[in-house]
Amino acid sequence: MSATNSSAKTPRFNRSNIDIGSILLEGRAFIALIVLIIIFALLSDSFLTAGNLITMTKHVAMNAILAIGMLFVILKGGIDLSIGSTVGLSGVVAGVLLQGLQLDSLNVVLYPAVWVVVLCSLLVGTLVGFINGVLVTRFNVAPFIATLGMLYVARGAALLISNGSTYPRLAGTPENGNTGFGLIGGGRLLGIPMAIWIMVVFAVIALIVLRATPFGRWVYATGGNERAAELAGVPVRKVKLRVYMISGFCAAVAGLIISSELTAAAPQTGESFELNAIAAVVIGGAALTGGRGNIRGVLLGAFVIGFLSDGLVIVGVSTFWQITIKGAVIVLAVVLDQAQQRFKRSKNAALAAASKGQQTPQNSETTAVPTK
């Protein structure tokens, strides 16, 4: 039909113009990352070594996995403050199972296999997400409040289970048949730590889910305009429930990685992790109002935060300055993002005005002849 062609002819508003805008939007985080690497490489000889890069990326991976889960929630227009506590809780669950379950009535100690332990941990994390989702969908609790509540509940549960103490020595013993837990966080494949591989796998899966499945589209639609999505037949409630479960699952994975790496599980693990994850998502260009953001941005955001923190440590900047600088970077990212959005909006408004100008009312095919 000529409908699409006619407007494509106006050279002022061709497609490439719009794409440059979105490239800039995401390029910002990328440029920041490059700048960071250059600055730290100049200030420190050890920064750009393979060993250091791998160590830093491992730190990044932890936050990136959490941020991927967080992205789903934020895309939907929610927020998940409970993931830090879920990290702690899932580690503790793994710890208690690996230490052996004391069954008093039978007078035996049960040592579940590592895969059972992992499964239980993941289930617990997903359950926390499920509870968040039910609170939000069924009881209409605002996501901020629901997950804030679960932040305390999950942390409390971790403390109750562990009685406040750390589970040490989670490596397992051959006679109990529960060795291998340490591989999750400590193992390497092709010289690269497992945590990084997990991050890569999660990123790929999340990318596919968001871009190539109806569910992914529904997440964007629900976050962009929940009422319109619902009216279009999108199962909004199911989508909301699922994103919190995804977030909880990712948190549990992070918890497993940490406790595995340390071969110890402390109930306090993961405090304020949720804030780092949110920061990564936001630096990556996602909107807290929902509907906008992507995996590429989240990864970049996680790298910016991770390299910044580690780089500052390597260069020897004081902890207090580290915190201050990190905060400033986050705010700056959002300020730039807002400017970009404003630019985009005004351009779209101009395009809308222009598309009216082109309207050709005289159209013999669509405007039917009066019958009367």
Place this chain on the structure above:
Amino acid sequence: MTTLVEPEAAVNTDVVMRAVGITKNYGPTRALKGVDFEIRRGTVTVLFGENGAGKSTLMKILSGVETPSAGVLELDGQPVELRSTVDAVERGIAIIHQELSLAPNLNIRDNIFMGREARARGIFVDYKLESSRTADLLRHLEEDLDPKTLVGDLRVGQQQVVEIARALAGDARVLIMDEPTSALSGSEVEVLFRVVRELTAAGVAIVYISHHLEEALEIADQAVVFRDGALVAKAAASDIDLAWIISNMVGRNADDLAPDLLDEFGDVALRLTDVKVADPSNPARLAVDGLSLEVRRGEMVCLYGLMGAGRTELLEALAGRTALLAGTAELEGAPLGNRSIAERVELGLTLVPEDRQRDGLVQTMSVGENLTLASLLSYAKNIFLSRTQERAAIEREIGDVRVKTASASASITSLSGGNQQKVVIGKALLTDPRVLLLDEPTRGIDVGAKAEIFALMARESRKGLAVLYATSEVGEALSASTRIVVLSKGRIVAQFDPRTTTREEVMVASGETVDEAVDAAVDARNGDAR
């Protein structure tokens, strides 16, 4: 541009405000192209023009919301620069916005005095004075409301009255009304017009914009027509008629809404039996009260009624957004019961909602993603979307409903209102519906796009789709339907065949009062068309 108007000499004391050579650019787009425009004391100047013709942009400049890219504003012959709306209000220029700009969490009084609170002893708000002035204003507007009612609890029409009251409270010399009647009932419009005449008698200059051409012509002293960002025609209202306005607006003769429709219909697609729906804003009241209706395949049924007649509530309940209080609704014999919205869409019942921005579009998504949102599962293989299938459907639908867009991946917000509405309808059509519900499908859309939308609806009905749509414009009901169902207070009060009925019959049935001026205008138009 073919501006037929020469700015008159500045010595003319009647002119309160004048715009000289106003140009406004949004990026490379020129929304206004050197417009000369003047506002006279004690007159109503009505701006006509399709959406995007530049009316609203000019009003934004006159009220200080936007600054012009070029040109000068003069107030009482002196050049002024309006830096903000506050600046404009201080100079006596008030605007009633097209979109309601009230705070729903505040009461009527606080909304009216928002930003210019009356002071008692310098620092405290003088609530007593504000309350009494609010009560006076509401009485003047014949709206029986407590000044302490929360604005969020009001009907949209009542909110609009509050918006008007707020503009009146400022003692403006120039009052700009951008679509002030879009949510008002017939009697409320009459009150507004009475107030407008009182204001002009007191010397206030009024600038008025409305899509209801007949209504606007009724109140006009001066008529000004905009097209493509330029002022193209200007005349005293007494010298012109609707046909003049419309032909200037679109550069052609209007009244070709009327699409071809079927005479014979198929089986019953939608059957409603004694349906009752509670009013969502006031659950004690019935918005729809015992309504029975059958819509057959190939029919295009128009629900006509005033604000609050229950049209929207009925359609939203049918779509599954709210529950039926009593009665049954059947889609091709299958009871809808309490199926979810998604299940109804699956069955073949889709609603094109009244508020496009709030309920129809996902603003963060592209044109293509919006189009396929409702039918996404039909492009899925296992759990994955088939890109090729989806893209093919998008391209087909863009051509089918004639969306004018740079590409399928362009942002939905880059389209004009009419094209956005085509996307919403295209989205509904992609679900392959059996029954299509549309709530005010041409709200806020210009005349040219209106005709296209009705032609689209008619085409689908000829293919056997059952179409049920709500409108508050009699002209639409008469020229684009196979049957008019008139609603009043949640009941069907009359049904008409649009070919044999008249405008007056329909309006009287709905409880609307027919103004003589409207009659005259209508007769003139019908005379032209036949």
